[in-house]
Structures are given as structure tokens and as C-alpha cells.
Amino acid sequence: MSETFLIRGARTAGGDTVDLVVAGGVIEAVGAGLSRAGATVIDAAGLLALPGLVDLHVHLREPGYEASETVLTGSRAAAAGGFTTVFAMPNTQPVADTAGVVEQELALGEAAGYAHVQPIGAVTVGQKGERLAELGAMASSRARVRVFSDDGSCVADPLIMRRALEYVKAFDGVVAQHAQDPRLTEGAQMNEGRVSAELGLAGWPAVAEESIIARDVLLAEHVGSRLHVCHLSTAGSVDIVRWAKKRGVDVTAEVTPHHLLLTEELVRGYDARYKVNPPLRRDEDVQAVREGLADGTIDIVATDHAPHPAETKSCEWPAAAHGMVGLESALRVVQQAVVDTGMLTWDDVARVMSRTPARIGRLATAGTPLEAGAPASLTLYDPAPVRAFTADDLHGRSGNSPYLGRELPGQVRWTLYRGVPTVWDAAVLDIPGAHA
Structure with missing residues (x-):
């Protein structure tokens, strides 16, 4: 998958609608009507962009x-x-x-x-x-x-x-x-x-x-x-x-x-x-x-x-x-x-x-604003859907969640960690080289 992404039409936590260009592990640009040749496009219309x-x-x-x-x-x-x-x-x-x-x-x-x-x-x-x-x-x-x-x-x-x-x-x-x-x-x-x-x-x-x-x-x-x-x-x-x-x-x-x-x-x-x-x-x-x-x-x-x-x-x-x-x-x-x-x-x-x-935690590389030059660690979240939380939502080794069967709003659609997608359209990806 391309290491360059164009995120289109995301809503920031402050309420603005923006495009983001992610390249080389950082946010390259934030603004309206952005384009980037060769970038993989993520349609983020209706999604909330949050810092990771x-x-x-x-x-x-x-x-x-x-x-x-x-x-x-x-x-x-x-x-x-x-x-x-x-x-x-x-x-x-x-x-x-x-x-x-x-x-x-x-x-x-x-x-x-x-x-x-x-x-x-x-x-x-x-x-x-x-x-x-x-x-x-x-x-x-x-x-x-x-x-x-x-x-x-x-x-x-x-x-x-x-x-x-x-x-x-x-x-x-x-x-x-x-x-x-x-x-x-x-x-x-x-x-x-x-x-x-x-x-x-x-x-x-x-x-x-x-x-x-x-x-x-x-x-x-x-x-x-x-x-x-x-x-x-x-x-x-x-x-x-x-x-x-x-x-x-x-x-x-x-x-x-x-x-x-x-x-x-x-x-x-x-x-x-x-x-x-x-x-x-x-x-x-x-x-x-x-x-x-x-x-x-x-x-x-x-x-x-x-x-x-x-x-x-x-x-x-x-x-x-x-x-x-x-x-x-x-x-x-x-x-x-x-x-x-x-x-x-x-x-x-x-x-x-x-x-x-x-x-x-005094960790300067985390929790950074979604702005040009910042590490590209971010989450695209859809607050609209409401559905039951099930075992399929769990991705760890244990299942002791108190929310199984409970109706909860929202869905994480994309997660990028330092520019690398870890969740793509609500599916957790396999990371090459990751080991148990």
C-alpha cells in the first residue's frame, strides 16, 4: 500500500472540514481542495479526524x-x-x-x-x-x-x-x-x-x-x-x-x-x-x-x-x-x-x-495537533452508527469486555500510526514483520 495518502473531507475536532496529505510518516499539508499525485485517496466525508x-x-x-x-x-x-x-x-x-x-x-x-x-x-x-x-x-x-x-x-x-x-x-x-x-x-x-x-x-x-x-x-x-x-x-x-x-x-x-x-x-x-x-x-x-x-x-x-x-x-x-x-x-x-x-x-x-x-507522560511525539509537519498518527472516526458491541470488535487475546451485547455509538474507520495504516475501513490490518 502506498505510503502517501490524501484524506479528503474530514471534519476536525474543532468543526472545520479539511483535506490532509500524509507522506513519509508525517502530515505534509492540511487545507481545502488539496491534491497529491500518486496518493491513495481516503474518502473521509462524514468522518471525524482526531489526533491518535x-x-x-x-x-x-x-x-x-x-x-x-x-x-x-x-x-x-x-x-x-x-x-x-x-x-x-x-x-x-x-x-x-x-x-x-x-x-x-x-x-x-x-x-x-x-x-x-x-x-x-x-x-x-x-x-x-x-x-x-x-x-x-x-x-x-x-x-x-x-x-x-x-x-x-x-x-x-x-x-x-x-x-x-x-x-x-x-x-x-x-x-x-x-x-x-x-x-x-x-x-x-x-x-x-x-x-x-x-x-x-x-x-x-x-x-x-x-x-x-x-x-x-x-x-x-x-x-x-x-x-x-x-x-x-x-x-x-x-x-x-x-x-x-x-x-x-x-x-x-x-x-x-x-x-x-x-x-x-x-x-x-x-x-x-x-x-x-x-x-x-x-x-x-x-x-x-x-x-x-x-x-x-x-x-x-x-x-x-x-x-x-x-x-x-x-x-x-x-x-x-x-x-x-x-x-x-x-x-x-x-x-x-x-x-x-x-x-x-x-x-x-x-x-x-x-x-x-x-x-x-512527557511524550512529545504523541498527542500532537493535526497540522503540517506533525507525526501522522491519527484516527478517522464515524460517530453516526449505533450497533451492539460484539466479540468481533475485540482484537486482543482476552474477551472480558463488560460491553458485549450493549448498544454503543460510533466506529473507528481508519487508524494511521506514523503514516502507516493499522486500521483500514474498519478492518485491522496485518503489519508486515509483526510477531507474537
């Missing part, structure tokens, strides 16, 4: 847990969802707590060719919360790590968290915290409240999240360092982050698509596809996080894409694994939850799903 989406919170499972996902299959799923950059969480085996492991992840992403895979380094050795990992070595490695997280393991020790914030400040890094007090959530199975009491399941109190966020924004303020709050899920958490930002604390926060749309009521059927960490919350929390995203308190949407083998979900609720896959459905869910409801514009979507996550 950036996901700051993805689990690719490789190395160590390839039964759930690999870098190749996960980045294929990312391309199907319109993503051209994903930040890979460190809960692999071995844990991504050394320069060697993060460089391995980077190389696997380069070999796959579907998206830029940017490793996230662990905060502590083995994610055990006892002593700091090789933060400086990972930061100075070829992977140039700037985001550090112990992912599903909260950095619960306040002294370790303070030291991590102090350390990453030296190279403009950020600690991304999984806000979950471990003592307050021992044995927890779902959100604590009326529904958990009726079902007889151990509750997961909102304060377990909120107390860690409150502690950490004060630590970040004291140190003068950057803090990022992963998958914020409660109304109280929104209030705390809003308060911290008014004080001038350098804190950012993310919300997942599922916390923008789904509630704890879905747990009543004991379908483990709805078991996730943090848990699905009350309708009041869903409304609060939507409002927090709309007013800028919450900075970005991140999927927390968490693939699992079928047997770890097709079992009784207490034994089931936490997590949902979300890359392929994210843009469609965001459209349903906050665009079609009038809370966000498409330019807001470009900000919270591309520009700002790239900025938080």
Missing part, C-alpha cells in the same frame, strides 16, 4: 502473562480503538522495575508496529512497596521512562511514597498512584453500600480510595512534585482533587470509560465481567466523575485495559479476577457517556484522550 489516541493506563501482560495478552495483541486492540500510543503498566513477570525490562517492552512494541508502547516503571522493587526500584536507571534508559506506578499495588507506606515523589522530581517524572488503602479493602468484592449488603458481598468503601488521594496530594504539595491519580471513581475523590488543584498542587487524575457509564447495579447478576478494581460505584459517583471530567478536575480518560483468560472470569464471583478489557470500546463509550449527553465536545475528547495524556 493516547492511553496512559494499559496492561499488556508481556513478559510473563502471555495467556492474557501480548504486546502485539494488545497493541492490535489499541489500533482497533483508535489508539496510537499506549503506556504499559509494570505488573509483568519479571516486574518492570529495571532498565532491562522496560527496554524489552519498548522493543516488543517497536517490533509489533501497531502503536508506540511506552513502558511505565514500577515505583518499588517487585511492586512490594518496601524499597524504591531503579527509577533513575529506567528514566535514563532507551525507554526514557517518566511515569512510575506500582499499578494494582498501592504505595501504602507514606515514607516510600514521599521518597518516590522526591526522586522522580529530579527528571520531571510522575508517580501514578493506585489509590486503595489495603487495610480498608481486605476481602472486598464490590462497592460498599446498599447493593453489597443485599448481595452479602464484602464492601469496598469509597474512603479507601479517598484517604490515599488526600494523603498523596498533601505529600505532593510538600515535595513540590507531580502526582497522578489512577482510575478515580468516587464523588469524594473528585472533591479532593478539585480542592488540591485550587491549592496549586501539581496533581492530575484519570477516569476510566467504565466508571463513566456503568454502576454497581450490574453486579446483581454475579457476572464477573463487571468485577473490577476499583469497583463499579453508585450512580451518584458516575454523575460526579462525568462532571469532574467536564469541568477539568479530572484531566484524562484512560482505559485500565486489563485482559484475563476466560477461566479467571467464568467462575464464582469471589474467585474471579478483577479487570476489564477496554481499548476497542473506549472511544465509543466516551461518546455515549459524555459527548452525546452534551458534557464534552469532540475537541474536549481530543484533549482528554490524546493531548493531555501525552503531556502527563
Whole structure:
């Protein structure tokens, strides 16, 4: 397929209708009535042109847990969802707590060719919360790590968290915290409240999240360092982050698509596809996080894409694994939850799903505007169709999506990563040279 493309009649997030010429991996020109001899023409009439989406919170499972996902299959799923950059969480085996492991992840992403895979380094050795990992070595490695997280393991020790914030400040890094007090959530199975009491399941109190966020924004303020709050899920958490930002604390926060749309009521059927960490919350929390995203308190949407083998979900609720896959459905869910409801514009979507996550991750080559000279990483999206989300929409190794059978708007029609098509007219392409 030609490496030069003429995209005709696309609508930008700002509402303009433009043509784009893509050549040599960059956007060569943007304007009206463009032509380019020998270019492959993409008819984008009625399609929305967005900068390639950036996901700051993805689990690719490789190395160590390839039964759930690999870098190749996960980045294929990312391309199907319109993503051209994903930040890979460190809960692999071995844990991504050394320069060697993060460089391995980077190389696997380069070999796959579907998206830029940017490793996230662990905060502590083995994610055990006892002593700091090789933060400086990972930061100075070829992977140039700037985001550090112990992912599903909260950095619960306040002294370790303070030291991590102090350390990453030296190279403009950020600690991304999984806000979950471990003592307050021992044995927890779902959100604590009326529904958990009726079902007889151990509750997961909102304060377990909120107390860690409150502690950490004060630590970040004291140190003068950057803090990022992963998958914020409660109304109280929104209030705390809003308060911290008014004080001038350098804190950012993310919300997942599922916390923008789904509630704890879905747990009543004991379908483990709805078991996730943090848990699905009350309708009041869903409304609060939507409002927090709309007013800028919450900075970005991140999927927390968490693939699992079928047997770890097709079992009784207490034994089931936490997590949902979300890359392929994210843009469609965001459209349903906050665009079609009038809370966000498409330019807001470009900000919270591309520009700002790239900025938080300090990745200058991602989330760039669709303008001449920029890398040609972009998504052409059709917001018009409404159809059920099915297993055919999934392109990773696992099928634990909470949206199977649910009507969702929109469809990713084309994804270009650095000028190379990865999705062509809604079909995910095979990339020459990509390997599992």
C-alpha cells in the first residue's frame, strides 16, 4: 500500500472540514481542495479526524502473562480503538522495575508496529512497596521512562511514597498512584453500600480510595512534585482533587470509560465481567466523575485495559479476577457517556484522550495537533452508527469486555500510526514483520 495518502473531507475536532496529505510518516499539508499525485485517496466525508489516541493506563501482560495478552495483541486492540500510543503498566513477570525490562517492552512494541508502547516503571522493587526500584536507571534508559506506578499495588507506606515523589522530581517524572488503602479493602468484592449488603458481598468503601488521594496530594504539595491519580471513581475523590488543584498542587487524575457509564447495579447478576478494581460505584459517583471530567478536575480518560483468560472470569464471583478489557470500546463509550449527553465536545475528547495524556507522560511525539509537519498518527472516526458491541470488535487475546451485547455509538474507520495504516475501513490490518 502506498505510503502517501490524501484524506479528503474530514471534519476536525474543532468543526472545520479539511483535506490532509500524509507522506513519509508525517502530515505534509492540511487545507481545502488539496491534491497529491500518486496518493491513495481516503474518502473521509462524514468522518471525524482526531489526533491518535493516547492511553496512559494499559496492561499488556508481556513478559510473563502471555495467556492474557501480548504486546502485539494488545497493541492490535489499541489500533482497533483508535489508539496510537499506549503506556504499559509494570505488573509483568519479571516486574518492570529495571532498565532491562522496560527496554524489552519498548522493543516488543517497536517490533509489533501497531502503536508506540511506552513502558511505565514500577515505583518499588517487585511492586512490594518496601524499597524504591531503579527509577533513575529506567528514566535514563532507551525507554526514557517518566511515569512510575506500582499499578494494582498501592504505595501504602507514606515514607516510600514521599521518597518516590522526591526522586522522580529530579527528571520531571510522575508517580501514578493506585489509590486503595489495603487495610480498608481486605476481602472486598464490590462497592460498599446498599447493593453489597443485599448481595452479602464484602464492601469496598469509597474512603479507601479517598484517604490515599488526600494523603498523596498533601505529600505532593510538600515535595513540590507531580502526582497522578489512577482510575478515580468516587464523588469524594473528585472533591479532593478539585480542592488540591485550587491549592496549586501539581496533581492530575484519570477516569476510566467504565466508571463513566456503568454502576454497581450490574453486579446483581454475579457476572464477573463487571468485577473490577476499583469497583463499579453508585450512580451518584458516575454523575460526579462525568462532571469532574467536564469541568477539568479530572484531566484524562484512560482505559485500565486489563485482559484475563476466560477461566479467571467464568467462575464464582469471589474467585474471579478483577479487570476489564477496554481499548476497542473506549472511544465509543466516551461518546455515549459524555459527548452525546452534551458534557464534552469532540475537541474536549481530543484533549482528554490524546493531548493531555501525552503531556502527563512527557511524550512529545504523541498527542500532537493535526497540522503540517506533525507525526501522522491519527484516527478517522464515524460517530453516526449505533450497533451492539460484539466479540468481533475485540482484537486482543482476552474477551472480558463488560460491553458485549450493549448498544454503543460510533466506529473507528481508519487508524494511521506514523503514516502507516493499522486500521483500514474498519478492518485491522496485518503489519508486515509483526510477531507474537
